[in-house]
Amino acid sequence: MIPAYLSELFKPQQYDANNFFLIAGPCVVESEELVMEIGEKVSGICRNLGIPYVFKASYRKANRTxxxxxxxxxxxxxxxxxxxxGDTYQLPTTSDIHAHDEAAMAAPYIDILQIPAFLCRQTxxxxxxxxxxxIVNVKKGQFLSGPSMKFAVDKIKLAGNDKVMLTERGTTxxxxxxxxxxxxxxxxxxxxxPVIMDCTHSLQQPNQTTGVTGGNPQLIGTIAKAAIxxxxxxxxxxxxxNPAIAKSDGANMLQLDRLEPLLQELVRLRKAIV
Structure with a gap:
């Protein structure tokens, strides 16, 4: 389901209306060179495959081990x-916010405000x-069930905003x-x-004694196919x-040159089930 408020964001893009949409990018903004490289490459892949695309990067990581x-x-x-x-490649964009005073600060720069999973109950x-x-994308807390996320949705809608998305990212x-x-x-x-599957953070192995979160990126394809x-x-x-040198969540991210073949598989799967 791509509701009207998302379709409006995707208007400059040519895409298959029956396709899934993709939110993708680096975990955090490391440099201009990095975000521009990823934005260019992923937008080109998605354009060729008819996938509506939202560029994602965190402007700040507030939750670090x-x-x-x-x-x-x-x-x-x-x-x-x-x-x-977003302006260069005509893409909608998203990033996390971590406190109530960040919402108004971030809103002029991005199209979708993302609520981190740990903060999904913060009224x-x-x-x-x-x-x-x-648009507000709320990640389901690792400690919550899908049905209990109705209360987060209700808070946003009762505030007069019906533009809500939810993201599944695994359970502790x-x-x-x-x-x-x-x-x-x-x-x-x-x-x-609309419900999104976070195929990378759901494979985290948090709370490692090394102080660095682990992960199983070799299973990203498995998670993505099952979600579709x-x-x-x-x-x-x-x-x-190069996830090995990424400054955040390198243990969970998909290497950029592996994204296109995975998306090709997922598009074929989507067509088979729609």
């Missing part, structure tokens, strides 16, 4: 570069995001792992929202030319 972890290049610089990617954050009038399984319950895709669609088969409206995939 270690105090010494990279958090960004500065809010203004990060947001300005995200906007530059003041949800209301501030709703008040901007932007013990101290250092996550599992994906694909029942959450149809359950969250019952809230009247389960009827997900969109996919979220973080990607980087």
């Amino acid at each position: 270690s105090a010494s972890s990279f958090t960004g290049i500065g809010d203004d610089n990060g947001l300005s570069l995200i906007k530059k990617v 003041d954050l949800l209301l501030a995001a709703a008040d901007t009038g932007k 399984f013990g101290y250092q792992d996550l599992v994906v319950d694909y029942r959450n895709i149809p359950w969250m669609q019952e809230h009247g929202c 088969a389960a009827g997900a409206d969109g996919l979220f995939i973080e990607t980087h030319p």
Whole structure:
């Protein structure tokens, strides 16, 4: 399902209306060169495959395991570069916000405000995001079920904003792992929202004693294919030319040159089930 408020964002793009949409980009803005390279390459791939595309990068990482972890290049610089990617390649853009006062700050630069999973119950954050009038994408908390996300949706809609999306990103399984319950895709669609599968963060192995989050990126394709088969409206995939040197979430990201063959498979799968 691509609702009207998303279709408006995708208007400059040529795409198959029956296709899934893609949210993709690096975990965090590291440099202008990085975001422009990824924006150019992914937009070209998606244009060729008829996939509507939203560029994603975090302008700041507020939730890091270690105090010494990279958090960004500065809010203004990060947001300005995200906007530059969108303007240059005619793409809608998204980034996370972490506190209620960030909503109004970020809204002029991006089209979709993303609410991190750990913060999906923060009422003041949800209301501030709703008040901007932007699309709000709420990631399901690792500690919540799909049906319980109706309360996050209700908070945003009661604030007068019907432009809500939900993202499944796995459920805590013990101290250092996550599992994906694909029942959450149809359950969250019952809230009247498009549902996105986060194929990278659902493979995190958090809380490692090294201070760096681990992951299983070799399973991104498995997660993505199962999500398409389960009827997900969109996919979220973080990607980087060289994840080994990425400054955030390198253990979870898909290497950029592996994205196109995976998307080709997923488009064929989508056509087979629609």
